[in-house]
Amino acid sequence: MSWLSPDGLTALTLSLKVAGWATAIGLPLALAVAYALARLRFPGRGLLNIAVHMPLIMPPVVTGYLLLLGFGPQGPLGRVFHDVFGLTFAFRWTGAALAAGVMGFPFMVRAIRLSLEAVDPRLEQAAATLGAPRFQVFRTITLPMIVPGLLAGAVLAFAKGMGEFGATITFVSNIPGQTQTLPLAIDLALETPGGEGQALRLALLSLTIAAAALVLSEWLSRRVAARIAGQTTAKVEEAAQI
Amino acid sequence: MTLSIALTHRFADFTLDVAFDAPPGLTVLFGRSGSGKTTVVQAVAGLLTPLKGHIAIGEHTLLDTERGINLPAHRRRAGYVFQDARLFPHLTVQQNLTYARRFLRGRTPSTSLDEITDMLGIAPLLSRRPATLSGGEKARVALGRALLSEPDILLADEPLAALDAARKAEILPYFETLRDAGRIPILYVSHDMAEVARLATTLITLDAGRVTAQGPAADLLSDPAFHPAGPREAGALIEATIAAHESDGLTRLDAGGAPLFLPGLSQAPGTRLRLRIAAQDVMLARTRPTDSSALNILAGVVREIHQGDGPGAIVALDTQAGRVLARITKRSVAALDLAPGTACHAIVKSVAIAPESVAPGLAPGLSPGLMPTAKPFAPNA
Numbered sequence: 001m002s003w004l005s006p007d008g009l010t011a012l013t014l015s016l017k018v019a020g021w022a023t024a025i026g027l028p029l030a031l032a033v034a035y036a037l038a039r040l041r042f043p044g045r046g047l048l049n050i051a052v053h054m055p056l057i058m059p060p061v062v063t064g065y066l067l068l069l070g071f072g073p074q075g076p077l078g079r080v081f082h083d084v085f086g087l088t089f090a091f092r093w094t095g096a097a098l099a100a101g102v103m104g105f106p107f108m109v110r111a112i113r114l115s116l117e118a119v120d121p122r123l124e125q126a127a128a129t130l131g132a133p134r135f136q137v138f139r140t141i142t143l144p145m146i147v148p149g150l151l152a153g154a155v156l157a158f159a160k161g162m163g164e165f166g167a168t169i170t171f172v173s174n175i176p177g178q179t180q181t182l183p184l185a186i187d188l189a190l191e192t193p194g195g196e197g198q199a200l201r202l203a204l205l206s207l208t209i210a211a212a213a214l215v216l217s218e219w220l221s222r223r224v225a226a227r228i229a230g231q232t233t234a235k236v237e238e239a240a241q242i
Numbered sequence: 243m244t245l246s247i248a249l250t251h252r253f254a255d256f257t258l259d260v261a262f263d264a265p266p267g268l269t270v271l272f273g274r275s276g277s278g279k280t281t282v283v284q285a286v287a288g289l290l291t292p293l294k295g296h297i298a299i300g301e302h303t304l305l306d307t308e309r310g311i312n313l314p315a316h317r318r319r320a321g322y323v324f325q326d327a328r329l330f331p332h333l334t335v336q337q338n339l340t341y342a343r344r345f346l347r348g349r350t351p352s353t354s355l356d357e358i359t360d361m362l363g364i365a366p367l368l369s370r371r372p373a374t375l376s377g378g379e380k381a382r383v384a385l386g387r388a389l390l391s392e393p394d395i396l397l398a399d400e401p402l403a404a405l406d407a408a409r410k411a412e413i414l415p416y417f418e419t420l421r422d423a424g425r426i427p428i429l430y431v432s433h434d435m436a437e438v439a440r441l442a443t444t445l446i447t448l449d450a451g452r453v454t455a456q457g458p459a460a461d462l463l464s465d466p467a468f469h470p471a472g473p474r475e476a477g478a479l480i481e482a483t484i485a486a487h488e489s490d491g492l493t494r495l496d497a498g499g500a501p502l503f504l505p506g507l508s509q510a511p512g513t514r515l516r517l518r519i520a521a522q523d524v525m526l527a528r529t530r531p532t533d534s535s536a537l538n539i540l541a542g543v544v545r546e547i548h549q550g551d552g553p554g555a556i557v558a559l560d561t562q563a564g565r566v567l568a569r570i571t572k573r574s575v576a577a578l579d580l581a582p583g584t585a586c587h588a589i590v591k592s593v594a595i596a597p598e599s600v601a602p603g604l605a606p607g608l609s610p611g612l613m614p615t616a617k618p619f620a621p622n623a
Contacts, residue, residue: 122328128315129287129322130391131345137316140341144332 011185019161022101030108038116056106064170095172096179100164104157115149148221155217249295258451267443268421268428277448279431288315321393325400327380329372336368342391358386378409396428435475439518464565466548466556477520480564484513497563503537521569525589538590
């Protein structure tokens with residue numbers, strides 16, 4: 001990677017770290033929320049649905065600002081995380097990961113929810129008559145069938161995390177080595193005289209990673225869909241292609 | 243063990259209100275679609291909670307809305323064979339079959355995977371996935387999967403409705419085997435009279451959410467006023483033993499001492515059979531016809547005549563072979579001057595006894611255990 005400056009390389013590894021953590025932490029949460037939205041009826045369900053989708057429709061700057069208010073050094077949630085878990089978000093890569101996670105969350109929830117709704121509840125009933133308690137039904141029947149949706153959601157969220165700009169720069173600013181992910185590095189390069197070459201290289205890099213992620217997820221979900229052949233495959237694939 | 247059911251449930255357009263017992267053996271829940279059969283079965287399985295109800299297997303209460311008991315589906319030990327099989331598509335046949343084994347909760351298995359796969363002839367399918375199975379194979383795997391859950395009761399909701407006649411003939415014997423093994427009560431939903439005739443020991447008919455008739459199947463089917471599927475479908479059950487296979491291709495049966503001839507059957511002499519004689523295939527004559535092509539003539543006495551709204555009547559006749567129903571016109575009833583107590587002859591064309599209404603008889607006191615050692619009569623494999 002001699003053609004990439006040390007700053008560029010740092011931005012790349014940081015981006016991978018930020019997007020990776022955002023996806024890894026976000027996925028189980030998204031699964032829980034998607035399950036609740038798809039299968040459970042509870043008071044506040046509509047509200048939860050709106051809250052999850054807010055980052056999708058709000059200007060990213062607003063999301064970043066809200067994160068700053070909530071998770072900043074003076075924010076109530078920021079203090080809880082700092083005092084209880086020793087975790088600080090402000091102006092650190094963890095904050096960038098949080099911003100990426102929040103922005104990617106609705107994509108994960110949507111993909112998982114669609115694949116959950118494509119699972120035939122009659123199969124889950126059949127499992128129950130065979131003695132499987134609810135959690136076991138989920139683990140042995142539902143979960144294996146929504147793997148394509150999980151993969152699709154994860155890839156979308158990862159790609160979103162790699163490309164997230166507005167919320168990140170508002171929440172944790174543009175600090176090389178801490179919060180300067182690829183898009184932020186590109187932005188900086190464009191503002192620096194003579195930085196066009198660097199910007200183009202970083203842009204190509206972003207593009208390659210995004211394309212690779214998409215190909216990987218397509219390949220994985222196709223393999224899984226083939227394994228689950230018979231079970232409303234069309235619907236699952238449809239869900240995986242959102 | 244007896245399954246006892248009493249439940250009330252309200253739907254948008256009708257109310258289900260039923261109470262009946264399913265004693266050991268096979269109880270067919272018979273009725274048109276929309277009569278509430280499936281709802282009853284789902285309530286037993288715990289897939290639907292009725293408004294009010296009490297469901298118990300022997301002393302084991304599954305549901306008692308008054309006492310607030312409602313066991314979840316996975317604690318009810320009700321093996322359920324669905325019409326659409328509902329095999330798990332992401333698991334192999336073997337994984338489907340053994341799915342319930344990890345949820346036995348301390349119960350000792352009474353049967354093994356080998357036993358079940360042998361009985362159902364599905365050993366060669368074990369490594370396949372459900373998507374590659376035929377309809378008949380799926381039905382057998384679904385039955386095996388339910389049996390391997392060591393159920394206290396077997397529920398079957400039209401398990402054969404999606405199959406063609408040949409596949410039905412392939413699966414029916416397994417239900418007969420289970421019925422004759424007599425280990426657990428079987429509640430079997432059907433809207434097919436031929437299935438009722440072959441399988442039912444007890445018959446419950448449902449119409450618009452109400453029980454319209456219940457009792458031993460043989461008794462109900464020989465009641466001339468009972469034809470829930472229309473008079474065309476009326477027909478009594480009689481028991482017979484294969485006496486001999488004759489040189490001209492006919493098989494001679496012994497029905498209570500009276501000879502009956504059927505086109506060649508495959509079973510060995512001595513086999514007990516249950517026959518269904520459709521009422522519309524029976525003619526009546528006051529004197530024994532002599533110059534007739536009919537081979538099967540049973541002397542008897544008229545017990546009961548049921549005259550419906552139309553031009554037809556169903557006459558119940560007690561013969562040496564058992565009770566036989568005949569569907570004739572009201573005009574013939576008058577012309578022959580038939581009345582309870584009249585002696586007359588029932589004429590059954592031998593070809594009128596369709597092969598699918600020939601079933602292995604209900605041999606009393608079969609071997610204990612789930613699987614009798616003898617196979618049911620071989621599906622034409």
